[in-house]
Amino acid sequence: DQQVKQNSPSLSVQEGRISILNCDYTNSMFDYFLWYKKYPAEGPTFLISISSIKDKNEDGRFTVFLNKSAKHLSLHIVPSQPGDSAVYFCAASATGGSQGNLIFGKGTKLSVKP
Amino acid sequence: DAGVTQSPTHLIKTRGQHVTLRCSPISGHKSVSWYQQVLGQGPQFIFQYYEKEERGRGNFPDRFSARQFPNYSSELNVNALLLGDSALYLCASSQDYYNEQFFGPGTRLTVL
Numbered sequence: 001d002q003q004v005k006q007n008s009p010s011l012s013v014q015e016g017r018i019s020i021l022n023c024d025y026t027n028s029m030f031d032y033f034l035w036y037k038k039y040p041a042e043g044p045t046f047l048i049s050i051s052s053i054k055d056k057n058e059d060g061r062f063t064v065f066l067n068k069s070a071k072h073l074s075l076h077i078v079p080s081q082p083g084d085s086a087v088y089f090c091a092a093s094a095t096g097g098s099q100g101n102l103i104f105g106k107g108t109k110l111s112v113k114p
Numbered sequence: 115d116a117g118v119t120q121s122p123t124h125l126i127k128t129r130g131q132h133v134t135l136r137c138s139p140i141s142g143h144k145s146v147s148w149y150q151q152v153l154g155q156g157p158q159f160i161f162q163y164y165e166k167e168e169r170g171r172g173n174f175p176d177r178f179s180a181r182q183f184p185n186y187s188s189e190l191n192v193n194a195l196l197l198g199d200s201a202l203y204l205c206a207s208s209q210d211y212y213n214e215q216f217f218g219p220g221t222r223l224t225v226l
Contacts (some may be wrong), residue, residue, distance in 0.1 A: 043217035104156030
């Protein structure tokens with residue numbers, strides 16, 4: 001069973017518009033959530049994180065929203081740029097259980113068209 | 115500052131062989147984690163080490179083992195390789211076990 005789900009395998013957005021990537025989770029013990037970006041032949045690059053005590057975290061063009069009651073988080077990229085084209089992974093961990101291992105979704109491939 | 119480094123970059127082995135993958139964390143980071151990523155999937159957790167002790171283990175067979183050295187570098191060992199072990203093996207480091215993890219470029223293992 002998948003504890004972290006990214007139900008959209010791909011997303012295509014026009015340059016300058018907003019990209020919204022979604023992620024759902026099932027484990028209520030998760031208390032820390034992260035987004036990573038991955039280019040081909042490279043390791044994932046950390047983008048932004050959010051603790052379960054918050055519902056929003058912003059860093060430049062990237063904002064992550066957390067809805068604990070719905071067990072849902074989303075990553076907003078505004079404005080989208082062609083260089084944002086990559087695979088985006090949502091990840092979660094249950095640090096309150098003294099563990100830091102990340103559980104990843106399957107990823108969403110974002111294509112930003114000029 | 116150097117990021118997480120992994121060696122080798124690529125590796126080709128045959129079934130039944132043994133492989134050792136190496137990882138050097140970011141300076142000052144005390145935790146190293148290993149992940150396996152197969153095509154079309156997200157990375158899957160194998161091990162986490164913190165201060166040279168195993169902090170967590172994923173759902174992988176005993177053929178997989180790892181260790182962390184006093185300088186915080188780490189090795190992942192896989193015995194009796196199977197075709198299904200072909201994957202990208204990622205190492206990630208973090209300051210502590212609960213912080214955001216920074217990934218290396220990975221080692222691409224192909225088992226023939």
